[in-house]
Amino acid sequence: xxxEFWMLGxxxxxxxxxxxxxxxxxxxxxxxxxxxxxxxxxxxxxxxxQAWKKKEAQLVLDKLQASDHLIILDEKGTSYTSSNFAKHxxxxxxxxxxxxxxxxxxxxxxxxxxxxxxxxxxxxSAMTFSHQxxxxxxxxxxxxxxxxxKGLPYHNE
Amino acid sequence: xxxEFWMLGxxxxxxxxxxxxxxxxxxxxxxxxxxxxxxxxxxxxxxxxQAWKKKEAQLVLDKLQASDHLIILDEKGTSYTSSNFAKHxxxxxxxxxxxxxxxxxxxxxxxxxxxxxxxxxxxxSAMTFSHQxxxxxxxxxxxxxxxxxKGLPYHNE
Numbered sequence: 001x002x003x004e005f006w007m008l009g010x011x012x013x014x015x016x017x018x019x020x021x022x023x024x025x026x027x028x029x030x031x032x033x034x035x036x037x038x039x040x041x042x043x044x045x046x047x048x049x050q051a052w053k054k055k056e057a058q059l060v061l062d063k064l065q066a067s068d069h070l071i072i073l074d075e076k077g078t079s080y081t082s083s084n085f086a087k088h089x090x091x092x093x094x095x096x097x098x099x100x101x102x103x104x105x106x107x108x109x110x111x112x113x114x115x116x117x118x119x120x121x122x123x124x125s126a127m128t129f130s131h132q133x134x135x136x137x138x139x140x141x142x143x144x145x146x147x148x149x150k151g152l153p154y155h156n157e
Numbered sequence: 158x159x160x161e162f163w164m165l166g167x168x169x170x171x172x173x174x175x176x177x178x179x180x181x182x183x184x185x186x187x188x189x190x191x192x193x194x195x196x197x198x199x200x201x202x203x204x205x206x207q208a209w210k211k212k213e214a215q216l217v218l219d220k221l222q223a224s225d226h227l228i229i230l231d232e233k234g235t236s237y238t239s240s241n242f243a244k245h246x247x248x249x250x251x252x253x254x255x256x257x258x259x260x261x262x263x264x265x266x267x268x269x270x271x272x273x274x275x276x277x278x279x280x281x282s283a284m285t286f287s288h289q290x291x292x293x294x295x296x297x298x299x300x301x302x303x304x305x306x307k308g309l310p311y312h313n314e
Contacts, residue, residue: 015172015179019290022172075238082285107313125282127298128239128312133176137294141284155285156264 002032002099003092003142006063007135008056008106009040016132023139030146031093038063040106049108057111060103069097070118073104073138075128077121082155086145104134159189159256160249160299163220164292165213165263166197173289180296187303188250195220197263206265214268217260226254227275230261230295232285234278239312243302261291 005024011017020035027033038059044052064070069092080088092100102122103114107130115121124137147154162181168174177192184190195216201209221227226249237245249257259279260271264287272278281294304311 015175015293018172019176079283081232081283085284109313124284125294126236126238127242127281128301129294129297133293133297136172136290137282137286140286140290144285156266 001093001095001097002034004099004101005033005035005135005138005142006038006060006101006103007035008038008060008104008131010037011135012132016136019136020139023136023143026143027139027146030143030150033142036063050111053106053108053111054113056106057113060114061117064101064117065099067098069095069100069120070114071100071102071120071122072110072114072118073102073124073134074110074121075123075126077123079123079126082141082144083148085141086148089142089145090149102138104131104138107131158250158252158254159191161256161258162190162192162292162295162299163195163217163258163260164192165195165217165261165288167194168292169289173293176293177296180293180300183300184296184303187300187307190299193220207268210263210265210268211270213263214270217271218274221258221274222256224255226252226257226277227271228257228259228277228279229267229271229275230259230281230291231267231278232280232283234280236280236283239298239301240305242298243305246299246302247306259295261288261295264288 011020024033024035040056040059044055047055124134124141129137144155168177181190181192197213197216201212204212281291281298286294301312
């Protein structure tokens with residue numbers, strides 16, 4: 001079982017990248033975990049919003065295997081406390097799936113085809129954060145969740 | 158009317174500081190806004206958790222004026238979508254208060270005395286984030302909210 005975190009487009013090289021790398025490095029020491037940047041094509045940003053989302057979705061769908069458990073990060077998804085998210089990570093790791101894929105979208109959110117493909121929608125917050133900042137938040141919550149499961153002193157109740 | 162953002166303890170000088178400064182600089186160009194670091198005393202971290210929180214709370218209470226509208230950032234508080242948070246900022250700016258104070262706590266959360274003093278509790282997320290990272294999230298949401306109110310192209314629905 002491996003957890004992968006897929007992101008549409010590069011992480012911009014300011015504080016987002018530093019924050020993301022910091023938490024991902026810690027996670028990688030704890031579980032099989034990989035990040036993957038799905039390069040969006042030049043010219044997508046000249047397309048109308050719906051067409052852009054559709055093109056991005058196709059890039060993701062082409063890389064998914066039928067057996068992948070896909071969780072998209074969406075503010076209308078299920079919200080958890082950090083403790084409950086930790087329990088959910090534990091459940092996911094025991095699903096008997098080869099690969100759990102968490103996906104953060106581009107600036108316009110997800111095309112309908114990805115909503116249909118996804119097994120779950122996860123809300124980091126009811127608030128919308130930039131698709132860059134949400135990467136840091138997701139990684140921090142996975143690290144926090146694993147720390148809770150392992151009884152490490154990162155999370156204070 | 159001025160909005161102030163009070164933080165218990167310095168912002169650690171890695172990506173948090175860069176992210177916080179970036180959004181606060183933008184906010185300051187839009188509304189009267191100030192950040193204030195409340196220095197916690199050396200030795201607090203040797204106290205038991207409850208005593209530490211009580212000492213921190215006293216530092217905050219000493220700096221508040223009776224007329225201040227205090228909003229504490231707490232994951233058990235009211236949650237908003239970004240659009241609704243924008244509307245809430247607009248309401249706050251029309252409260253006829255000299256000062257609206259948002260407060261982010263230290264590593265152990267808030268003492269009971271601050272829960273009693275606060276007019277509102279604001280949840281950035283049901284998840285717990287580090288008291289360092291939550292500073293960046295708060296500033297991003299205030300900037301996003303002001304962008305929504307002013308019709309700037311930062312927020313995509």
